[in-house]
Amino acid sequence: MHVSRSRPAPTDARRPAPSGTRLSAGAIYVLLMALTVLFVGPFIWLLLAALKTRDEWVSIPTHILPSHAQWSNFTHALTDINFPAYAMNSLFLATIHAVLVTLSSAAVGFGFARLRAPGKRAMFLVLLSTMMLPQVLTLLPTYVLFSRIGLLNTYWPWVLWGLAASPYLVFLFRQFFAAIPRDLEDAAIIDGCGWVRIFATIFLPLSRPVLVTAFLLSFTWTWGDYIAPALLLDIDHTTLSVAITAWYKDPHGNAIPTVQAAAAALYVTPVLLIFLFAQRYFIRSVLGSGVKG
Known part of the structure; x- marks a missing residue:
């Protein structure tokens, strides 16, 4: 007697995706494109402003595109002030602080993640609570402290801040180190x-992605900081962020916004390039430092 065998039912892999899935994927892409425009838009506006004349800058209604690209604004941005010297001040300050705060935060995060001590959890909560303190609250006490110990107009405040670690970076390292198996340290x-x-x-x-991310974040914070250099440093030692806002003036003492825009575009370009080349380490660190109790 011949018994016919039933064919297996077709798998779901060959079936087309439900329309709801395609719709949700399309909505996600639209949202991502909108966020891209939102974040890239200010930088594009800055580049367009750097290519305008001063009359186009102040004209009403505002001209979105310049009639003729004023590339000379970038030349003035580089020559009207000692742009390379201020850029080197910013680079030196940001690099020193980033290296120190990355290593000190890694050491503190390692202690919180792997060492046993009474009151460790309470100390960690106190450390995290300091992230909620606005910088403006500590601005005046910081200035008074560094003034009394004679550290104004020097780079020593950034060295001390670097050695003191960063609460956010400590949290980042602690979460990464806590996920490493204990077999390695036992061996x-x-x-x-x-x-x-x-x-x-x-x-x-093992923490190379987190190290790169911590260095990148701390470098960006220091490179883009305006308040601390303006408060603690004199003209000779100040950074590029202060110089851009203060010293692009016409003979009447008025600010030249188009040249400031060109200088600002040059100022943010190194940070964008760093993010472009280090983004894979940034993504790895975020994935590897998930919340862990």
């Missing part, structure tokens, strides 16, 4: 390694 302890060697030879190499 290192059996081999006779101390905690400093375990941190330097095992945990730091």
Whole structure:
């Protein structure tokens, strides 16, 4: 007797995706495009403003596109002030602070993640609570403190801030280090390694994406900071952010907004390039530092 075998039912993989799925995917793309325009729009506006004449800047109604591109605004931005010197001040200050705060935050995060001590959780909560303090609240006490110990017009405040670590970066490192299996440190302890060697030879190499992200974030914070350099540094030691806002003047002492826009475009370009080349490390660090108790 011949028994016919029923054919297996077709799998769902060959079926077209439901219309609701396609609609939601389309809505997500539209949302992403809108967010892209929202974030890129100010930079495009800055570039267009840098190519306008002063009359086009103040004209009503506003001209979106310049009639003739004024590339000379970029030449004036580089020559009307000592642009390279102020840029080097910003680069030196941002690099020193970024390196120190990255290493100190990694060390503190390692302690919170791997070491045992009474009251560690309470100390960690206190550390996180400091992130809610606005910078303006500590501005005047900081100035008075550095003035009394003679650190005004020097770069030592940024060195001290770097050695003091950053609460957000400590949290970032703590979450990453807490996810590493304990078998690695147990094996290192059996081999006779101390905690400093375990941190330097095992945990730091594993945290390369977080290290790059922490350096990138802290570098950007310092590079774009205006308040602290304007408050603590004199003309010779100040940074590019202060110079751009203060010293592009016409013979009558009025600001030249088109030249300021050109200088600002040059000012933000290095940060954009850093993000462009380091974005894969940034994404890895965010994925690897998920919230973990």
